[in-house]
Amino acid sequence: MLHEAALKPFLETSGEFIALRRDLHRHPELAFEEQRTSDIVAAKLEQLGIPAHRGLAGTGVVGTLKAGTGNRAIGLRADMDALPMAEANDFDYRSTHANKMHACGHDGHTAMLLAAAAELSARPDFDGTVYFIFQPAEENEGGAKVMIEDGLFDQFDMEAVYGMHNMPQLPLGTFVAQPGSLMAGFDIFNITVEGKGGHAAMPHLSNDPIPAAAQAVSALQSIVSRNADPLKSGVVSVTQIHSGSSFNVIPQTAKIAGCVRYLDHTVQDMIEQRITDILKGIGQSFDMTVTLDYERRYPPTINDQAEAEFCADVLRQTFGADGLTPSDPMMGSEDFAFMLQRKPGCYIWAGAGAPDRANADLHNPHYDFNDDLLPIGAAYWTQLVKQRLPLRAPSP
DSSP: OOOOHHHHHHHHHHHHHHHHHHHHHHHHTTTTTTHHHHHHHHHHHHTTTTOEEOTTTOOOOOEEEEEEEOOEEEEEEEOOOOOOOOOOOOTTSSSTTTTOBOOOSSSHHHHHHHHHHHHHHSSOOEEEEEEEEEEESSSSSHHHHHHTTHHHHHHHSSSSEEEEEEEEEETTTTTOOOOOOOOOOEEEEEEEEOBBBBEHHHHHHHHHHHHHHHHHHHHHHHHHHHHOOOTTTTEEEEEEEOOOSTTTTESEEEEEEEEESSSSSHHHHHHHHHHHHHHHHHHHHHHHHEEEEEEEEEEEEOOOOOHHHHHHHHHHHHOOGGOOOOOBBBSSTTTHHHHHHSOOEEEEEEEEEETTTTOOOTTTTOOOTTTHHHHHHHHHHHHHHHSSSSSOOOOO
């Protein structure tokens, strides 16, 4: 059961942040293009009296709020970017930008963190420093990694960092906060099969790359089922095949692309090596050149044991023990993983589902962030700060 005392200040101001969230939804911006969004974030922080540092990863914003005399510091992170997809909703704040949509709730994540910043700046009853990290380019482009490379943890030294994501599949008011691997690592691959083009009526004068590509796709499907430990998760997905231009032309090349997911680095290593070996054999078997571009994108999101237990305690104390629910790891990925590689911390899922509304999945053209989660998420952030950086008793 949600505790009314924790939610009260946010329910009183929720209208302002719902309006802000819907404005962001109406004006989505893609990875590293979040200029308008970062302008709004920085202006709101400055309005609250929180200095805003800009420029990390281009459009990143970091707000700094100090209270008391303590020298401890933590970071709270929200992502800001939208997805390159068309929105199918018809409400008045739907996207006004063609093929751009907040289909993952980053508009809501930004609004929740700003709401928490407003409450903490108004009632700074904690001792230390909070860094409000507004990150660009979570979707595919690794904005967290770029912020780190640009000096995030060098310029803003913190002992721990925390993240949160809405989850429509979980009921509103429920949470997942647990140690270990919560989300998978994410790699991509691009394969080019180079044959010899020619007339479709004279295949003996050509070297058709399409049968070779088809054989490669079929063989890739056996990697996990016949090479991975059944108790260790892995996914190899071929998501693109491109070749040919006409009914009567054998193409010169065929291109294959896809992604790999894993929770254990030994599985990642095995999958990459098996893809390499399979393609080498395909090239030899079909007497053509097969090249592989394999890119390791995001590592697994792994929560620190102590920090996950701390966050679970915050959630229990704030919202009641019934709200915490266990979960298997998700094979989706999250670039907050790069921050967790550098600092201890915890990434949680916050339930956003409600029985009285449609709850489209993340990355669905009908998705919309559940505004009822705004005060809940902001309350969590606020209570986390107060418990992680408690006021010290005065010296006798």
